[in-house]
Amino acid sequence: DKLNKYGRPLLGCTIKPKLGLSAKNYGRxxxxxxxxxxxxxxxxxxxNSQPFMRWRDRFLFCAEALYKAQAETGExxxxxxxxxxxxxxDMMKRAIFARELGVPIVMHDYLTGGFTANTTLAHYCRDNGLLLHIHRAMHAVIDRQKNHGMHFR
Structure with missing residues (x-):
């Protein structure tokens, strides 16, 4: 409902290269x-928040890009x-800032961030109208071999 897209799949992508762009070029x-x-x-x-692209700058440039694209497309x-x-x-500071910018979706890497942090963020997002994408980076390291690690099935 939040994206107002019905009758078709949602189409999206992960920005690449994932590292090396300035916040301004990432926003572009x-x-x-x-x-x-x-x-x-x-x-x-x-x-995340590397010296060449701090999180706050990235959030600002991404919000600007999002609003500009919305204004031009009407979507x-x-x-x-x-x-x-x-x-x-710090995770909550970022989520609160994203909400203040009006961005509809935040993401959390639950294996890196931890299960308690994930639950805290999930409650905040639910209570404040944000969509939450849970990313499971690093699971392949844990789950790669049949005889080793946890299985997410």
Whole structure:
């Protein structure tokens, strides 16, 4: 309902290259994808807060790209902002900032962030009208071999 898309699949992508772009160039890639017809774009799990692209700058440029694409297409668009952080408090700062920007979707890497952080973020998103994408990066390391690790089946 939040994206107001019915009768067809949603079309989206993960921005690549996932590392190395400035926040401004990353935002430009988000805009070009959304303006070109995608319904949503997504941060990759490695896109967090590196020196060349701090999370707050990325959030601002992605929100600007999203709103510009929406204005030009007349469609509701989305971008999955990676809120995963080193502490639960920092994760929540990112989720709150995303909500203040009006971005409809946040993402959390639940194996890196932890199960309790995931539950905290899920409750916040539910209570504040945000969509939450749970990313399961690193599961292949745990789940790659038949005789080793946990199985997510």
């Amino acid at each position: 890639a988000v805009y070009e994808c959304l303006r070109g017809g995608l319904d949503f774009t997504k941060d990759d799990e490695n896109v 509701i668009k989305g971008h999955y902002l990676n809120a995963t952080a080193g502490t639960c408090e």
